[in-house]
Amino acid sequence: MLTNQNGNNTYSFNIDKFYRNYLKGPNLFRKREALEPSFIPDELPHRNSEIEKIAGITACALKGDVPPNFLCYGMTGTGKTATVRYVSQKLAQHCTNNPPWWIYINCTVVSTPYRILAHIYNTIVGREKIPATGLPKDVILKKLLGLLDQKVKNSVCFLVLDEIDILIEKKGGNEILYTLTRLNESLDLCRTSVIGISNKLKFMEYLDSRVTSNLDEEEPIVFHPYNANELADILKLRAKIAFHEGIIEEGVIKLCAGLAAREHGDARKALQLLRKAGEIAERNQNKKIFEKHVENAQKDIDKDHIVEYMLSMPLQAQLTLTAIFLLSKYTREHIITSGDIYDVHSELTNKVPGVKQLTHRRISDYINELALSGLITANTRSMGHYGRTKIINLDIESELVERVLSQIKKIQDYKLLNYKPILLQTDKVKVKNIVFKKLI
DNA sequence: TATCCACAGGAAATCAGGGTGT
DNA sequence: ACACCCTGATTTCCTGTGGATA
Structure with missing residues (x-):
């Protein structure tokens, strides 16, 4: 929650009293984890057909055969990951010897080819054996193949790639998927199977055809909302x-x-x-x-x-937002264009030592990211002879933006919110040449 | 109707900062 | 010390473009 670091709030919060009351108060929860997304209950309502399909595909692991690679589609919160985990638990209960390994990889966190290989390796070994960076990829792959044959001997290793769609947006994504789906060709004593989980239904269209054929061994499983x-x-x-x-x-x-x-x-x-x-x-x-x-x-x-x-955005994104905030606060009657934001952002970076001024191109990307997150709206509009640009609007209460921005160390230290963009020259179509002036 | 503005946004290159093995 | 690796952020270079204006 928000805290006021300026020390000018009007009342002081009595934390001791709060904790005493909290402990004396009612205890409603018996097991809070049951409401966490990671919790796997004993039964999953309304997912019978999906469970059946996944169980059907993976069952051959019980007899030592290699399950095919397959994909699960569905929007966030439709139970994809939970269902896969559920099936994996059940499968393990029915294994008498050589239970399969399940390695979960969240591609939003582990998002590069190198890290995926390192993550699989480290998970099997049980500790951070491979450093976060430094080695060539093929060296890690070789090590991994050796490890799989040794540790997962005579069994199956399921590689569950959660949010697999993130991967292919990045470079090298197709290659690593290709590598992972063909590991078996280089393994002697162990077999692997890839389970891809994606939020995006169209994800397959962006895949390399070599990968598609490997991942498409089974009909994809679609999770309806x-x-x-x-x-x-x-x-x-x-x-x-x-x-x-x-x-x-x-x-x-x-x-x-x-x-x-x-x-x-x-x-x-x-x-x-x-x-x-x-x-x-x-x-x-x-x-x-x-x-x-x-x-x-x-x-x-x-x-x-x-x-x-x-608060979690990189400083440069926060400064971009600051520029948008200041512009919308002080130039209400005018539209805000990406050029304006670039100008103000440049002025802001000049005020903060150690922060580099960025290019138009980069600011343009930050604007897109902010728009994607819903903090602002940005619509491209052509203004004829006055060019083509984006019209930007702040999409959330400006008081909230101000409160949050004012907590950011650099913005606070250099009092960036006290600056005010002023107009040098007004054009009838748009505002040009916005220049910064310090407030008293 | 051709022109031309002020960018949009893709692709590739570069840089800095983390690391490796020899 | 050195050559080399991986990553993420950013720059450089580039081509594309909607539509008011001349």
């Missing part, structure tokens, strides 16, 4: 584990399910809402969870996302 009723079933099941009995008021589950169903049936979102509602109720010393807690949870989650995102 949950509807509100299905989400409610999931929530009921989890709530039973997560909370003590009788503390959820009528309508709470339905509300969570309804809100999440609106967001393409995202179960993760539904669980998050319920957990947050529980936390809010607990913090307010309530003995039950009411609908109002869910409504507050919804607001909190939205805001938390935005704040967290802004």
